[in-house]
Amino acid sequence: MKRWSRDDIVGAAFTDSASTSHAPIGSYYTDPAVHALELDCVFGHEWNYVGHASEVAEAGAYLVRTIGRESVFVIRDSDDEIRAFYNVCQHRGHQLLDGRGCTNVVVCPYHAWSYALDGALKGAPKMREVPGFDRSDVALAPVRLDVVAGFLFVNLDDAAPPLAEMAPRFEPILRSMVAEPEQLQPVKTKAFDIAANWKIVTENFLEAYHVEFSGPAHRGLVRIIDTATYEFDIDGRTIEYRARGGEPGTLPYDSNPDDAFVDAPGPPFHQVFLFPHMTFSVFPGTNMLFVFNMAPNGVDRCAEEITYFSLDPDLSEPSATAEDFVSEQLNAEDIALVEAVQRGVASAGYRPGRLMVDAEQRAGWGEQFVHHFNTLNLAALERQAP
Ligand code: FES
Ligand SMILES: [Fe+2]
Secondary structure (H helix, E strand, C coil), X not given: CCCCCHHHHHCCCCCCCCCCCXXXXXXXXXXXXXXXXXXXXXXXXXXXXXXXXXXXXXXXXXXEEEECCXXXXXXXXXXXXXXXXXXXXXXCCCCCCCXXXXXCCEECCCCCCEECCCCEEEECCCHHHCCCCCHHHCECCEEEEEEEXXXXXXXXXXXXXXXXXXXXXHHHHHHHHCCCHHHCEEEEEEEEEECCCHHHHHHHHHCCCCHHHCCHHHHHHHCCECHHHCEEEEECCEEEEEECECCCCCCCCCCCHHHCCCCCCCCCEEEEEECCCXXXXXXXXXXXXXXXXXXXXXXXXXXXXXXEEECCCCCCHHHHXXXXXXXXHHHHHHHHHHHHHHHHHCXXXXXXXXXXXXXXXXXXXXXXXXXXXXXXXXXXXXXXXX
């Protein structure tokens, strides 16, 4: 198998320092071989977002996710424990479940082998007539699951350290965004099929350099925060963004200060990115926390899902306008941007430009976030490359 050098992956002009670096080369976003390496080395060894425990609230409730090359499902068993399994029958390999739902028993659609909620084989048609067949020898293949502040993550690497070790800042940040994250309930999920590499979508999410120039919803985004109070922390696998809210009445949605997670210690605008593909956000004057989950679907497509969670059973009226602003207005502008970038980086005429970063790498508008994200990705690719 080809041994990749750093220059093969991102190009020599992507340097160690954000202050001198150019963007990665076009093939980083378009080469199926780089994508294959990422599926193995990044998605196969990092913690991947699945959802919140409240999305599998009752015994038998399940949720299927694509994690890198694998289909995986989480399911709550009859002892209230949430488990994760590879979504594959241990007979001849048919996939077991699709989407989300609730079941007492997992039955394979092919020959009807049935599995208990803890993964043990319950029965197989005609099993008593097959000499020496012992159903207790058969169980679904488990996947590592970590529950952090009510959110579920899986890791395909059995040797990976727990999420709290790989990203120690994540849980404290999340707990300052919402006081009791375990109590969050999903209120809405929106899915988008985007014709861009997952890294282009992630980079666009991380940097604010484009925000003033990219359409009316983006100009509205500037007003949701008091820019003088904007701060960020880049720390390993997490990037935290914080600010006070913008002037009430000027926000691009109907905010209501009473709707905020009032007992949360953090500021009204608060986001945390968790490598490789997820962002948790709270916007001022809303009673919702929303998660962007970006899962690759081929080298030039990704499945983006935004799930809105609240401590209340429904979004308040003002928060519903914020949801519409994020999902429909802002996201429509961002999708058009990233799809145009995907087409552009595939061009023979693309020569990667300088990342725009101030000398101290402290300006909120800077592209140091893009550099940091790709440094993490590159480290994963270099560390794991065979
Ligand atoms: S493949 Fe599942 S029962 Fe045969
Ligand atoms: Fe944007």
